[in-house]
Amino acid sequence: MRQRLLAALRHHAARLAQVWGAGGSEPAPRLRPVDAQDLGAMGRYLMDLGTERRRLRFHGGVNPSERLLSQMTRVDGRSQLALVAVVPAGEGELIVGEACCQLDRSRRCAEFAISVAQLWEGSGLARALLEALLRSAAASGMGRMACEVLADNARMITLLARTGFEPEPVAEAGVQRWQISLAEPR
Template sequence: PLVADDLGVIALDARIVVSAVREDRKRYSHMSIMPYPTRQIRHAALPDGTPVTIRPVRPEDADMQQAFVRNLSEESRYNRYMSSIKQLSQTMLVRFTQLDYDREMALAVVRDDGAGGEEQLAVARFITDPDNEGCEFALEVADHWQGHGIGAMLMDALFAAAREQGLKMMRGEVLASNKGMLRLMRKLGFAIESHPEDRSLNNVTRAL
């Protein structure tokens, strides 16, 4: 019931009905902007005992992300970006750190840098395909942290995040010359095929 006069309208009564959320409904799907996914934060230890945190990337990580890319070797930068870039452009930096968590995810492995800040050791990300069935991923690990089990640990976390989004397939492109990455892909169960249009690339796919 409503009462209306020249001053406006007043509702005299209201009722709210709360029902159970459907099991197939994506978390926070009712929101136009998904909040920072704190549930994805977890603490772990590398095989050598180094304590690390795996967490979603935040906008304030821009400087840390830029420093991470600058400190990569030329080979690692080329393997990841397939170009000879020295650092990320401002556009790329914004794109990589200001995320729409509803359709993409970027997880960073960080550790305490001993000065009250964090050092990024690796980052992995995926972007959801328009059909919301699959996604494309990318992974990069700092040169001096390669071979410490970080890649497999981080990809397992990325798989879990993609499954939570309801995705069924993960795919990516890997340079044929990037033998270390291809070994990791085989270890993680990815199928590897030559790119049909570029023999310098391999397509890798994995069911989630």
């Protein structure tokens, strides 16, 4: 599974270089699978997102607890996939985006979520993360991918529509559900 995930990430490395251009003032983010050692960096990333971005990502006011961070950084690679976008920072890396998915109990559909740091908003990073996640999920045998989006999250709704997701009937007020079949070529 990890090999398929790495292959999908390598595929997107060239796309990232095209989107941000070589030699720009900011280093292009590198996509990679999340690791348990990312716990501290993930905590800093989520705090730096700010209250509004965390509300859009988690559908409510969330402060990153140790339990949440552990769930986000310790994934099994079979029923859960998680990616981070990182840029060099000092002696390490700074997380500037994340995407994850988890199979539902029926094992037919993977629910996913994604977030990108404000500095990278509009850069194509969210789309690159989503496409890498879709390819990895399809390679692992997941049949469908879905997400619930707050109705006021216009950027995410636009990304989903442009990526081929279809809206489903509204499940609850203020929330939209979108899905896509992973059987179709990407």
